[in-house]
């Protein structure tokens with residue numbers, strides 16, 4: 107049993123749909139995809155509503171097709187996420203359709219795994235081969251031996267086929283390499299996670315605290331727009347980051363913290379707020395559990411104690427704590443998103459949750475709202491087979507608070523064969539070579555497989571390791587499952603094809619369905635075309651596919667989302683309250699209140715390797731996109747200006763980074779800057795591609811992932827803290 111309750115948000119029934127979508131529907135929106143490649147291309151201008159897939163924010167968009175050619179894409183004004191504006195990546199998304207490096211046909215491996223030598227085959231051959239191998243694995247090891255790694259909504263149909271086959275092991279890097287610790291820390295405290303899109307009421311915050319959440323480089327559209335609104339409204343911004351981020355440029359207080367010591371700062375802040383009685387006493391008395399023990403645990407964590415740990419002066423800690431208290435409950439201490447930093451991340455996130463609890467911001471305007479979604483029934487499929495076996499990634503509940511499956515747990519089982527063998531991997535839209543720490547371990551696991559299938563749009567690093575590569579149509583060329591969004595304003599959005607795929611690429615629903623037919627699982631696909639599936643689901647909500655195709659988005663009105671507006675304050679924790687003291691943590695042998703532990707230092711002469719986002723790229727997926735590539739074609743390593751002088755380096759000089767295990771990066775340019783502490787260096791993630799068929803991106807910049815050979819596993823939930831690698835600068839002569 108999962109010791110944490112699943113999220114329990116408000117559900118809006120279709121009865122409230124009277125309020126839906128308003129007048130702003132797109133008159134005259136038409137389908138620009140001709141029914142077959144042979145038919146005459148449409149002339150004139152078509153506008154096709156859909157939603158973006160360059161990251162997982164899923165902004166509503168309108169694609170324009172001029173004389174049959176994809177012309178441009180803009181935000182859908184009816185969409186509450188984008189409010190009519192896409193981020194630069196979304197605008198450049200049309201480059202994904204045009205990318206000359208795209209996969210064009212199914213491929214079967216010719217020689218050794220990883221050699222990137224292929225034979226082009228038909229879909230029938232490729233899927234026939236995959237089905238045959240899957241049947242062999244099933245008869246030898248059982249269906250549980252086939253696992254799926256996938257990221258994003260596009261994986262839904264493949265998941266359905268694999269569930270029908272009997273598979274039970276499904277994981278995404280968005281948990282153990284991203285937001286997992288944060289959601290666990292908040293679950294343990296409030297009984298509920300932060301969700302995506304985050305339930306943060308940034309636009310109404312009067313004080314916004316960003317702890318390494320580099321909004322503005324992290325381009326999640328709604329958050330960036332709301333951040334601008336908050337700054338425009340005069341909100342106080344406090345930024346804590348070893349690097350002077352774009353967000354730091356908007357801050358009243360910038361705290362250049364020593365990396366890995368945030369929990370010390372959080373504890374000192376809470377010490378000030380509790381000892382000076384600045385917290386929301388009514389809120390804590392009404393909703394809190396174990397406050398006395400929690401308060402007692404803070405006694406030693408004075409600002410003077412935190413100073414040598416964090417490098418932040420005591421008076422700055424006091425002043426910023428008081429500033430937060432001044433604006434409560436409209437003080438939002440942002441929970442971050444990519445939280446897998448040091449291995450103590452669920453406890454650090456719990457620290458952030460507890461600070462918000464003291465400020466009374468959970469459920470309050472300017473803090474965290476209570477999201478709602480519309481009720482759209484699932485498609486009525488026959489039940490899936492059940493399994494006697496537990497999931498393979500977390501044997502014996504070793505990480506007792508894991509809310510989702512752990513990618514690296516599946517990888518480990520694939521290497522060890524324990525608790526049972528994993529012999530087949532399906533990889534859908536996740537470049538595991540860049541997304542998981544310790545690339546060598548990923549390759550070791552792959553070498554143990556009988557079958558490795560990758561569904562991708564470009565010949566990525568992970569595709570290079572596949573036995574069978576299946577080329578998918580990009581998001582502008584396909585339908586996907588519905589986006590039934592949990593947000594302030596609940597809504598349903600449709601992704602639909604705007605243009606045809608240029609070669610023999612196929613959409614995920616088609617691939618999943620054909621594979622199921624080859625596996626003899628036709629009863630799980632009562633529908634022949636995804637349009638039937640979508641229409642059936644939408645009819646269940648009193649809507650239709652025709653309506654969604656025209657509007658792109660149907661909204662469910664603006665329900666109350668704050669306690670003050672009448673939403674019942676519910677905390678689905680074991681005590682039914684906000685758990686300042688956690689008995690469930692205590693029972694499992696963990697600290698019931700967060701306790702600070704010093705992070706280990708690196709070897710002398712090394713710098714901690716930090717990484718993050720650039721506004722115009724998503725992870726490792728956009729570097730071949732011709733439009734986004736032109737905006738930023740390589741990354742540079744940020745080096746503190748004084749350090750650069752010591753090494754005789756200036757901006758534009760080339761170095762290699764060598765990590766503590768002797769792994770050396772590709773050559774990368776230096777950015778000598780005052781904007782980073784001298785004890786760390788920084789790379790934008792996703793560059794340094796090594797797959798030879800990524801012609802535009804190959805060899806440009808350096809890969810942070812390649813240097814992340816070490817990671818610290820979070821004992822609560824299995825997240826992989828990746829900010830624990832140290833590099834030296836190797837100057838090119």
Ligand SMILES: Nc1nc2c(c(=O)[nH]1)N[C@H]1C(S)=C(S)[C@@H](COP(=O)(O)OP(=O)(O)OC[C@H]3O[C@@H](n4cnc5c(=O)[nH]c(N)nc54)[C@H](O)[C@@H]3O)O[C@H]1N2
Nearest residue numbers: 257283284444535536537541561562566725726727791811
């Ligand atoms: N070193 C390091 N590791 C990290 C991170 C980091 O910053 N540094 N970030 C972590 C975080 S926060 C996250 S969320 C994860 C992200 O991890 P991933 O989601 O795996 O991100 P990408 O590296 O972009 O890999 C996406 C893959 O999907 C392919 N793809 C793109 N579009 C489509 C499509 O329409 N269909 C199909 N089938 N494939 C498609 C791309 O070509 C690419 O191969 O990585 C985590 N791991």
Ligand SMILES: Nc1nc2c(c(=O)[nH]1)N[C@H]1C(S)=C(S)[C@@H](COP(=O)(O)OP(=O)(O)OC[C@H]3O[C@@H](n4cnc5c(=O)[nH]c(N)nc54)[C@H](O)[C@@H]3O)O[C@H]1N2
Nearest residue numbers: 318319320324325346349365366443444718720723724725
């Ligand atoms: N443009 C763009 N935007 C994106 C994405 C993308 O690929 N491209 N990906 C999206 C996804 S899935 C995610 S998860 C988010 C990730 O974005 P966020 O959750 O905002 O941030 P991270 O990538 O974890 O953190 C990077 C920042 O943390 C700082 N940092 C590093 N170590 C420490 C530390 O010890 N303490 C503190 N206080 N700060 C530290 C770094 O200097 C950097 O500024 O971005 C999202 N938005």
Ligand code: SF4
Nearest residue numbers: 158161164165193196
């Ligand atoms: S934030 Fe940008 S890339 Fe992500 S879905 Fe929205 S427009 Fe697309």
Ligand SMILES: [Mo]
Nearest residue numbers: 280284285444
């Ligand atoms: Mo992420």
